[in-house]
Amino acid sequence: MSAASAESVHPRIHLARRVITPAGPRRAVAVIGGLVAATGEPDELRARFPGAGETDHGDAVIAPGFRDAHMHPCLAAMSALEIDVETLQSKDELLSALRETARSTPLGGWVRACRYNDARIGGGRLTRQELDAVTGGVPTLVGHIAYHWGVANSAALEAAGFSEDSQPPHGGEFGRDADGRLDGTVYERAFSAFLTGDNERAAIIPPHALEDQLRSLCELQQRFHAAGITAVCDAYASPEAIELLTAARARDALSMRVSFLVPFDRYSGLRFSGVHSGLGDDRLRFVGVKAFLDGAVAGRTCLLDEPHAETGEHGLQSLTDAELAEIVHTVHSAGDPLCVHANGDRAIRLLLDHVEAAQREHPRPDLRHRVEHCAFVDEEILERLSAARMIAVPVSGYVAFHGGRFIDWYGDRVHRMIAYRSLLDHGVSVAGSSDYPTCPFEPLLGMQSMVTRTGLDGVEVGVSQRISNDAALAAYTTGSALATGEHGRVGELAPGQLADMVVLDDDPLEVAGGEIAAIQVLGTYIGGKQVWPNNQPAD
CATH class of the missing domain: 3.10.310.70 (Diaminopimelate Epimerase; Chain A, domain 1)
Structure with missing residues (x-):
């Protein structure tokens, strides 16, 4: 047996001041073969796994690895060039x-x-x-x-x-x-x-060389790991993005776990080939189909019931009602999750109309569709989202990043904007996301933004939507795992789940909300293997 093989099956116990687990705080976690074998007290795990190696993290806190349910790593890698x-x-x-x-x-x-x-x-x-x-x-x-x-x-x-x-x-x-x-x-x-072009023609701007993209992606992954990120969902995997991801996977250069959404205009070929969501492995996996219904919050083009203050317009609708109906019907009937970019309240209502119709025609109670960004909601939308069991994926750090500009752009609507509190109160599953590179990717900043609803400019924005530290961490762990169809496989430090962990210098569940972003990431592990810092000697 090679040294690498022996290491993969040999148990290792990680010790810390606190290990955050679904069973409550513990002080140790045992890892075997890339999976969590057990959590408990140090002596208890030493007795269960005699001869196991140990890594003592001292006064640090071990949490599940952070998962970003909606970002654009390939676009970011290309943009870095x-x-x-x-x-x-x-x-x-x-x-x-x-x-x-x-x-x-x-x-x-x-x-x-x-x-x-x-x-x-x-x-x-x-x-x-x-x-x-x-x-x-x-x-x-x-x-x-x-x-x-x-x-x-x-x-x-x-x-x-x-x-x-x-x-x-x-x-x-x-x-x-x-x-x-x-x-x-x-x-x-x-x-x-x-x-990106489309099915009818290629992108107008020539793509960057693949080798340059690979180099940029590898550098970006290290920045993600330094922030505690273990997994991301690429929310728009163009053919060029899939080529980049598969090339990185083939070269064993994909250190993070990546799930991806295929744009609807590229979906027909997969569907007719019998390919469905879930194809792939724990490192690279197809998990849903992407469509765009409206514009952006920061771009002031999202589709709203009340017009934008700057323009007096209601925003842009990217799909006709007929196109949206076809997309929802096609993807829902095939049994794949549909993940629709819908920021504005008018856009979300349109999406719900068609999802509800599809569920009536082809009932699939276990199929969880997603609303990407889901920026503006009201009581009716919240009740319908809950009844349809849809997953909301707002941009967690947007309030921190834009701060008072949101009030300038949207006025009193900020009280029902990026509404994690209202979504959770109505039983809607939520995920943590950054939409990077449109917003900073650091999950700890995203959590602080959700907890404090305070911009980096010091302006409080819709404070009624504040949530607890626990709920913010859950969004970036179990919530994001649910959004990519991996709930129960990853997202918690529980026996049988993937051993994706982040080691922190303070407890994100105990510090004041305004101090979350200042927590330092000391180490990041994927499948029990340390990926950051990446210059550590072998155990």
């Missing part, structure tokens, strides 16, 4: 960075910038004329931090075939100036056409 402008403080600074990049861009290349935050930079929304002045004929796309719209220069619009007389792609929109001319802003499907 672009210009990240989120921290820039002014439009002049942004334009200067784009000018320098355009000067060094080879012939035929693109200038690609991401995470443009118009609310931070100010100076009015970027226009194609401003981009043209600094990038000239080099095609340029600046993506907004919400990833639901961006700004293109004239060369990029021309490369896409978008002219003054063009009609936007269905489910997309063009921005226009006061004279009715294209201002360079491309929304929803007009924006995604540049990055």
Whole structure:
């Protein structure tokens, strides 16, 4: 037997001040073959597993590994190869960075910038004329931090075939100036056409080289592990994303567990091949089908009953009612979870109409569909979500990240926004998520945001939606496991579950809510194997 094989079956006991388990606090957890064998007191486990190795974490606390139920790791890995402008403080600074990049861009290349935050930079929304002045004929796309719209220069619009007389792609929109001319802003499907394409045509911007993407993904995984993340759900696995993930898996470079959602326009091939959710293994698994129904909260394009204060518009509906009905019917009938991006209350109501109809036509009481983001709810929506047994996946750290800007954009609606408290009170299952790279990925910041409802700017936002420390941790562990169909297999430090653990320097269940994000991650383990820090000697 090899040393690695022997290590995988040899029991190891981890000791700590506290081990958070469903049976209550313990001081030790035993791991065998990547699974939790038992939890209990140190002497009890030593007697049960004589000769077991030991790792003493001293005064630390061991919790289940954090699971992010909705993020975009492949998009983030690709975006890391672009210009990240989120921290820039002014439009002049942004334009200067784009000018320098355009000067060094080879012939035929693109200038690609991401995470443009118009609310931070100010100076009015970027226009194609401003981009043209600094990038000239080099095609340029600046993506907004919400990833639901961006700004293109004239060369990029021309490369896409978008002219003054063009009609936007269905489910997309063009921005226009006061004279009715294209201002360079491309929304929803007009924006995604540049990055992902669809069944009818490839993405307009050429993809990055696979080797560069792999390097970026590996670096990103270490950042995730340093934050205690053991598993993520890629909430939009394009063909390029699946190629990246499978390549990483084949090279044994996928250290985190990844589940993924396939976009509906790529689903038919899988369905006709007999492929259903659950295909894969504990490292890489297909778990659901993704569709987009409306826009973004930060992009101020979500579909609302009451109009947006800035525009007087109700937001964007990405699918017609007929398209939504077809998607819900197709996926539900096949028995796969449907995971629909629906932020606004009007969008969520539309989704519920069709899910309820599908359940009446083809009753599947055990099939749990998801509402991605589920940002605005009311009493009627809450009752219907509960009755339909749908899983809500709000962006946990959004209040911390945007703070008082939410009040500027949505006024009193913040009291029913990202409503973890109301969802839980109505028996709706909730998961923890970051939607990274639109929001910071650190789970501890997400938990603090849920508990305190206070922005990093110090502004309290809808404090009636505060939840307990316990509930916030559950969202990032058992709640996220349920959202990916893995409940009972992972998410708790309980016998028989995967030994995914995070070692913390303080107790997330005991510290004050405003101190959660300051907890330090000392170590991260997946299947009992330490993945961060990754420079530790073998036991």
